[in-house]
Amino acid sequence: MTGNSRFAVAVHILSLLVTQRDERLSSDRIAESVNTNPVVIRRIIGMLNRAGLVQTMPGVAGARLTRLPEELTLLDIYWAVQDDPKEGLFAIHEHPNPDCPVGQNIQAALQGAFCRAQTAMERELSQVTLSDMMQAILFPA
Amino acid sequence: MTGNSRFAVAVHILSLLVTQRDERLSSDRIAESVNTNPVVIRRIIGMLNRAGLVQTMPGVAGARLTRLPEELTLLDIYWAVQDDPKEGLFAIHEHPNPDCPVGQNIQAALQGAFCRAQTAMERELSQVTLSDMMQAILFPA
């Protein structure tokens, strides 16, 4: 598995919570569907909890969504599982040579362009709700 | 340095090639501006070369752009330095449980949403040329 699959797993978890709204889903049960270790699930639910997307009780199974699936977007989820919100999609090399015209201004120039690209990506994520995802999952085309 | 700064360094390199078009820029010289090891520079120039964005000659300093800066976009550069073009921006967890309604379809559903987000990002990158970057670098607002 390359990169960071927390985002994907978070969507998976939230989808399960919606479909099994009545049942008490333990991290063990969720881990079976995701096919990973329960601690991995608890870690991600912890991030969703701290971001205010779900509510949990220590010792009791079954996280609860704090919003309707129609009001929860992929962008909300994306931010929730980013541990450093300031860290952009693209990394910029540090310490370019300040004595070079290019090195002096490359970082600011890159930041401008990268930021626009990231914003475009985020705008797209903000237009897909968890409800939309449920549609795609439960009724695949 | 977090993540992957090859993209940023590639833009830096190409910007240097444009500003010093007459001079023969060795990887040593470029490395001084980027502030890294010359081998790192040669590796990235190698990727730009294989992608057809520059031309180089073994043993002779000075890569040459194969297109005008007005016709080279950030998206071209982005693709050039991705070693696995099939690898998306967001990772999707492998082997979800096929016996679960969610696990069964989550991958396809995620793929659809993630692909749209990535496309939006790429569209933005495709609208910025190396020439635009030179403007931002040489004449900062």
Next chain:
DNA sequence: TAACCTGTAACAAAAATGGTTACAAATCGT
């Protein structure tokens, strides 16, 4: 009280990334 669960720390394993050394082969200037 016994069984179960969460939250979290601690650690291992694997992968990605960047930096470094080394060196063969190509080129250039004289």
Next chain:
DNA sequence: ACGATTTGTAACCATTTTTGTTACAGGTTA
């Protein structure tokens, strides 16, 4: 022709990130 310089590339190390795993304290439930 020769020596200096350069590219291209392999090999290796260190660091960081991510995931998986074990362990356990403390809360909850029947």
